[in-house]
Amino acid sequence: xxxxxxxxxxxxxxxxxxxxxxxxxxxxxxxxxxxxxxxxxxxxxxxxxxxxxxxxxxxxxxxxxxxxxxxxxxxxxxxxxxxxxxxxxxxxxxxxxxxxxxxxxxxxxxxxxxxxxxxxxxxxxxxxxxxx
Numbered sequence: 001x002x003x004x005x006x007x008x009x010x011x012x013x014x015x016x017x018x019x020x021x022x023x024x025x026x027x028x029x030x031x032x033x034x035x036x037x038x039x040x041x042x043x044x045x046x047x048x049x050x051x052x053x054x055x056x057x058x059x060x061x062x063x064x065x066x067x068x069x070x071x072x073x074x075x076x077x078x079x080x081x082x083x084x085x086x087x088x089x090x091x092x093x094x095x096x097x098x099x100x101x102x103x104x105x106x107x108x109x110x111x112x113x114x115x116x117x118x119x120x121x122x123x124x125x126x127x128x129x130x131x132x
Contacts, residue, residue, distance in 0.1 A: 015038050016046075097119060100125060101123055
C-alpha cells in the first residue's frame with residue numbers, strides 16, 4: 001500500500017495522488033492525512049489516480065467524502081444550497097476533487113455508494129488535468 005504524489009499543471013495546478021493497493025482502513029487513513037497535508041500546504045485541486053486500486057472499502061469512501069468536504073471549505077449557506085440542489089438534481093460535480101482510471105471493482109464501489117454522481121471520473125491523465 002502506498003501513495004505517491006505528483007504535480008500537474010493545467011489551467012490550475014493539480015495535485016495527483018497515485019494510490020497503489022487495496023483502499024482499506026490503513027490506506028484510507030494515509031490518504032486522509034496526505035490529503036489534509038496537501039490542502040493545508042495550498043493544494044486546491046486533487047486528482048485521485050485509482051488505476052492500481054483493486055478494492056475500495058467503506059473507509060476509502062469515507063476518505064473521499066472527507067477530502068470532498070474539506071476542499072469545499074466554508075461555502076456558506078448559499079453555497080451549500082446550490083450543492084445540495086445540484087446533488088438532488090444530478091447536476092453537481094465537484095470542481096476540486098476528481099478521479100482517474102478506477103478499476104472495475106473500485107468503480108462498482110463508487111457507483112453503489114453514489115460517488116459517481118458528484119465526482120467526475122476520467123480515463124486519461126491529460127484530460128483529467130485539463131478538466132479542472
